[in-house]
Amino acid sequence: MLPKHLIKYFLFRILILLATIFTAFTITFVILKIMPIDIVNNIIARSMAVTGAALGDPEAVRRMYEIYYEIFGLKGTFIEQYVSFLNRFLTMDFGISILARPATVQEVISYRLPWTVALLVFSTILSWVIGNIIGAVVSLFEGSKLSNILQSLAIILYPIPYYVFALVLIYIFGYIIPLFSLTPIRLPSNIFSLEFIITVFRAMTLPALSIIVIGALGWWFLSSRAMALNIISEDFYLYGEIRGLPKLHLLKKYLLKNILLPQITALSINLGTIFGGALLTEILFNYPGLGTLLYQAVNAGDYPLVLGIVSMSIIGVAVATCIMDLLYPLIDPRIRYR
Amino acid sequence: MGVRLVVQGLFKNIIKTRKMGLKFKAGATIFFVIMIFGLLSFLTPHYHSYWYHFPQAHPPSLQSVDFIFGTTSNGRSVFWSLTNAIVNSLIIAVVTSMLACHIGLIIGILSGIKGGVIDKIMMFLTDSFIAIPGLPLTIMLAMILKPIINLFLLGVIISIISWPWSARMIRAITLSLREKDFVIFAKFSGMSTWKIIFSEIFPHILGFHATNIINTMLGAIGAEVGLAFLGLSIIEMDTLGTMIYWIQRYGAILQNMWWWVVPPIATLILLFLSLYLVSTGIQEFLNPRLRRVK
Amino acid sequence: MDNKNTAQLLVLKNINKVFRYGFFGFEFKALDKVNLTIEHEGIIYTIAGESGSGKTTLARIILGVHKPDEGLVEYKGKNIHSLKSSEARWFRREVQAIFQDPYATFNPMKKVYSYLYETVRSFLGFHDESEINEYINSRLLSIGLKLDDVKEKYPHEFSGGELQRIAIAKSLLTMPKLIIADEPVSMLDASFRINILNLFKDLKRRYNISFLYITHDLATAYYISDFIAILYRGTIVERGPTEDILRNPLHPYTQILLDSLPEPDPKKRDKYMKPLKLSEIEEKEFTVQGCKFSFRCSYSNEKCLQTRPPEILINNRVISCWLYHYK
Numbered sequence: 001m002l003p004k005h006l007i008k009y010f011l012f013r014i015l016i017l018l019a020t021i022f023t024a025f026t027i028t029f030v031i032l033k034i035m036p037i038d039i040v041n042n043i044i045a046r047s048m049a050v051t052g053a054a055l056g057d058p059e060a061v062r063r064m065y066e067i068y069y070e071i072f073g074l075k076g077t078f079i080e081q082y083v084s085f086l087n088r089f090l091t092m093d094f095g096i097s098i099l100a101r102p103a104t105v106q107e108v109i110s111y112r113l114p115w116t117v118a119l120l121v122f123s124t125i126l127s128w129v130i131g132n133i134i135g136a137v138v139s140l141f142e143g144s145k146l147s148n149i150l151q152s153l154a155i156i157l158y159p160i161p162y163y164v165f166a167l168v169l170i171y172i173f174g175y176i177i178p179l180f181s182l183t184p185i186r187l188p189s190n191i192f193s194l195e196f197i198i199t200v201f202r203a204m205t206l207p208a209l210s211i212i213v214i215g216a217l218g219w220w221f222l223s224s225r226a227m228a229l230n231i232i233s234e235d236f237y238l239y240g241e242i243r244g245l246p247k248l249h250l251l252k253k254y255l256l257k258n259i260l261l262p263q264i265t266a267l268s269i270n271l272g273t274i275f276g277g278a279l280l281t282e283i284l285f286n287y288p289g290l291g292t293l294l295y296q297a298v299n300a301g302d303y304p305l306v307l308g309i310v311s312m313s314i315i316g317v318a319v320a321t322c323i324m325d326l327l328y329p330l331i332d333p334r335i336r337y338r
Numbered sequence: 339m340g341v342r343l344v345v346q347g348l349f350k351n352i353i354k355t356r357k358m359g360l361k362f363k364a365g366a367t368i369f370f371v372i373m374i375f376g377l378l379s380f381l382t383p384h385y386h387s388y389w390y391h392f393p394q395a396h397p398p399s400l401q402s403v404d405f406i407f408g409t410t411s412n413g414r415s416v417f418w419s420l421t422n423a424i425v426n427s428l429i430i431a432v433v434t435s436m437l438a439c440h441i442g443l444i445i446g447i448l449s450g451i452k453g454g455v456i457d458k459i460m461m462f463l464t465d466s467f468i469a470i471p472g473l474p475l476t477i478m479l480a481m482i483l484k485p486i487i488n489l490f491l492l493g494v495i496i497s498i499i500s501w502p503w504s505a506r507m508i509r510a511i512t513l514s515l516r517e518k519d520f521v522i523f524a525k526f527s528g529m530s531t532w533k534i535i536f537s538e539i540f541p542h543i544l545g546f547h548a549t550n551i552i553n554t555m556l557g558a559i560g561a562e563v564g565l566a567f568l569g570l571s572i573i574e575m576d577t578l579g580t581m582i583y584w585i586q587r588y589g590a591i592l593q594n595m596w597w598w599v600v601p602p603i604a605t606l607i608l609l610f611l612s613l614y615l616v617s618t619g620i621q622e623f624l625n626p627r628l629r630r631v632k
Numbered sequence: 633m634d635n636k637n638t639a640q641l642l643v644l645k646n647i648n649k650v651f652r653y654g655f656f657g658f659e660f661k662a663l664d665k666v667n668l669t670i671e672h673e674g675i676i677y678t679i680a681g682e683s684g685s686g687k688t689t690l691a692r693i694i695l696g697v698h699k700p701d702e703g704l705v706e707y708k709g710k711n712i713h714s715l716k717s718s719e720a721r722w723f724r725r726e727v728q729a730i731f732q733d734p735y736a737t738f739n740p741m742k743k744v745y746s747y748l749y750e751t752v753r754s755f756l757g758f759h760d761e762s763e764i765n766e767y768i769n770s771r772l773l774s775i776g777l778k779l780d781d782v783k784e785k786y787p788h789e790f791s792g793g794e795l796q797r798i799a800i801a802k803s804l805l806t807m808p809k810l811i812i813a814d815e816p817v818s819m820l821d822a823s824f825r826i827n828i829l830n831l832f833k834d835l836k837r838r839y840n841i842s843f844l845y846i847t848h849d850l851a852t853a854y855y856i857s858d859f860i861a862i863l864y865r866g867t868i869v870e871r872g873p874t875e876d877i878l879r880n881p882l883h884p885y886t887q888i889l890l891d892s893l894p895e896p897d898p899k900k901r902d903k904y905m906k907p908l909k910l911s912e913i914e915e916k917e918f919t920v921q922g923c924k925f926s927f928r929c930s931y932s933n934e935k936c937l938q939t940r941p942p943e944i945l946i947n948n949r950v951i952s953c954w955l956y957h958y959k
């Protein structure tokens with residue numbers, strides 16, 4: 001059974017989650033309200049240009065307009081505007097996607113979401129683990145040639161966004177070493193076939209690689225190494241070394257133990273940035289996730305879909321961060337103590 | 339009085355830059371070279387604004403300056419595009435960092451000094467902004483503002499997601515400074531709150547502020563490229579982002595038009611590297627123990 | 633405001649201070665139920681404890697920099713954490729502070745004189761330049777400094793001891809009743825230390841000023857103070873007249889401190905305590921229910937671990953230890 005203070009912590013964190021989502025949407029509402037531009041007319045002009053008369057059904061057109069008027073707060077009193085806006089964003093009910101009509105925004109998003117989640121979970125965990133371990137191990141060999149090389153590499157990689165590095169990867173793998181196809185994926189219908197797995201694997205490899213290389217050898221490596229060096233300069237580590245503990249023991253019990261906890265916090269703080277970078281990386285590789293969908297939606301002037309993805313991102317990142325924070329006290333002994 | 343001290347402090351720091359480390363020097367040199375290259379854009383010939391003025395997809399040749407880096411698939415000189423792109427991307431970066439860092443500075447200091455309810459409200463707002471994933475929000479705004487987009491407005495849009503981090507950091511620094519002995523001593527010497535902010539607290543924040551401005555520039559350049567991927571930058575202008583947008587649009591990578599592909603990507607990577615080196619250089623100089631990356 | 637003259641000079645009642653790290657993260661009590669009273673003017677009261685025991689935190693709470701999570705700080709009967717702005721000025725005039733490192737308290741870019749000038753102008757309401765100079769000069773002379781030697785100089789042009797003297801002179805300008813001195817001599821050369829300590833004694837005698845003298849050094853405490861409180865992990869384990877406590881320590885921690893006095897290196901002092909892994913103890917000591925010293929104490933039993941010892945009055949002193957319960 002969970003101790004009382006942990007339950008209190010969980011409830012409090014979930015309350016924070018709700019408050020965060022609520023405030024984030026409120027901020028979005030306010031920002032959209034103060035836009036110095038006639039949003040709805042612009043949108044309608046664009047949608048008409050894209051879809052032409054193809055939308056056909058006048059009832060559908062009328063409903064679409066209604067949704068726009070609601071979303072951008074042009075209908076009813078201020079309070080009504082705010083409430084209907086919140087309602088749309090919380091339920092992600094933005095009507096029919098222009099791009100994928102007659103599918104609704106929710107349907108399109110839920111079809112693409114698993115791809116993005118798979119890519120993110122896979123590459124984020126891998127880069128976090130690899131980067132932190134390399135950082136800690138290399139700190140034991142500070143001053144060696146390998147350490148210097150890795151450090152210089154990290155300094156170059158660290159400030160590069162995933163999606164710029166992805167361009168470099170495309171150039172290398174797409175053209176110079178044409179291993180991976182960069183054309184859109186066509187999935188075999190049988191999701192249990194070997195072919196399916198291979199296709200998914202090939203689709204995922206390059207985007208994941210760009211996230212892992214930058215994440216692991218840039219961010220996580222540098223921060224883990226810096227933390228490890230700090231620990232190594234402390235007395236308790238020195239005593240351990242003098243007592244002649246084997247390096248592997250020092251690494252496990254002294255370094256990794258003290259590095260991984262703060263790095264979990266760092267991960268949860270940076271989740272939003274990682275997510276954004278991954279979306280853009282998808283586009284470059286035609287990976288069939290939310291990022292590529294966003295690209296198509298932007299190009300098609302599909303505002304309902306774009307808004308749906310924005311709302312999905314806000315809720316998704318907030319929930320993911322919350323889950324990480326909820327797991328944290330199960331790992332951190334200090335919180336358990338109280 | 340306060341202003342004089344701040345200027346003195348800045349001046350002292352600038353003089354001391356000669357003692358800066360290798361990282362700073364390397365970064366500043368690379369940045370300087372890129373800048374000089376960008377400044378060549380003031381010599382841009384008028385015909386650079388036309389498409390198909392030059393033969394399409396022409397590899398580099400030394401026949402004239404226009405062809406040094408070859409031409410694009412829409413018949414424009416890569417050389418002139420690049421020089422203009424550097425300047426325009428830097429303008430966006432400077433607009434963003436000036437806005438975001440100074441909003442962050444003011445909110446952070448006020449929050450840190452005033453404390454109480456003002457602090458709570460401001461930090462709730464800041465945290466909520468931090469909780470919004472920046473990129474999707476920026477994309478939405480850029481899409482809505484597309485009809486009236488320009489360099490300045492793009493900077494404003496990117497600032498919206500950049501200022502909260504600055505505010506948080508500045509507040510944390512202010513809070514720790516507020517407890518420092520020299521601030522308590524000044525308070526018990528009868529100095530007013532404003533005088534303490536200007537002469538005791540502000541000079542200590544300047545160092546962080548400088549690195550923050552540089553880091554925000556770095557972030558802004560990256561964000562512009564990200565928006566450009568989606569066609570949401572200023573497509574009719576040369577920026578590092580839009581250059582990549584057209585490269586993508588014309589599939590230049592797959593056609594192996596390396597003369598078009600390599601310059602903007604290499605410039606971007608060098609720009610990121612140089613700004614990062616300068617900012618860590620300053621950081622390490624200000625706090626030699628701080629050999630870490632956040 | 634002088635109708636409160638009958639009130640005690642400084643009273644700390646049940647002060648608790650918790651520091652929190654991170655959003656939800658770790659928290660620990662830097663001060664735990666601290667009680668302390670300086671009855672009147674003309675007393676030197678020492679707070680002694682190892683580094684990290686919460687001495688500076690206590691000083692900052694008295695100066696109003698930190699707010700205690702629980703408890704009260706009363707100066708002449710007034711709660712100093714809820715002063716109106718005019719009262720706050722009065723408080724800062726009557727209570728002054730001196731810190732450990734004088735080079736870190738004076739702004740290196742300002743002339744030292746500007747602090748003296750500002751203090752007089754702002755607290756005493758003098759406006760005429762020559763009047764201010766004259767006043768400052770007279771105060772400096774009283775502790776053996778000359779205005780001309782000070783006026784045009786920046787902090788780095790003085791030695792640490794000289795600069796600390798100027799800091800003291802600055803605090804004297806407002807005719808304070810209480811001076812909080814947080815390790816004022818620990819960064820100074822030995823030759824300057826005794827000099828500054830003698831100055832404190834002298835000021836107490838001449839102007840009837842009280843001092844809250846904070847130190848980790850029992851020898852200097854014995855030399856100058858009338859009363860002493862021993863701080864351990866945020867709790868006062870024993871307090872009372874200096875003479876009594878240092879000649880006849882009752883609390884096991886105070887006894888160990890005095891036994892180990894000839895051993896200047898705090899790490900080696902550990903040999904006087906129960907051998908235990910240090911990092912392990914610290915984590916436990918922050919979270920222990922009972923006496924914070926129980927992990928290192930050779931007399932400790934189950935009760936010490938479970939319940940905080942109450943404050944027990946024995947003759948002139950107050951001691952927190954189960955050993956003296958029911959005696």
Ligand SMILES: Nc1ncnc2c1ncn2[C@@H]1O[C@H](COP(=O)(O)OP(=O)(O)O)[C@@H](O)[C@H]1O
Pocket residue numbers: 517651652662681682683684685686687688689690
């Ligand atoms: N502003 C603060 N925030 C968090 N922890 C603090 C702060 N100030 C002091 N502490 C912690 O409180 C404890 C007591 O510190 P301090 O009062 O400075 O001790 P001392 O002056 O006796 O050396 C230390 O563990 C220190 O790390």
Ligand SMILES: [Mg+2]
Pocket residue numbers: 687688689815
């Ligand atoms: Mg201290």
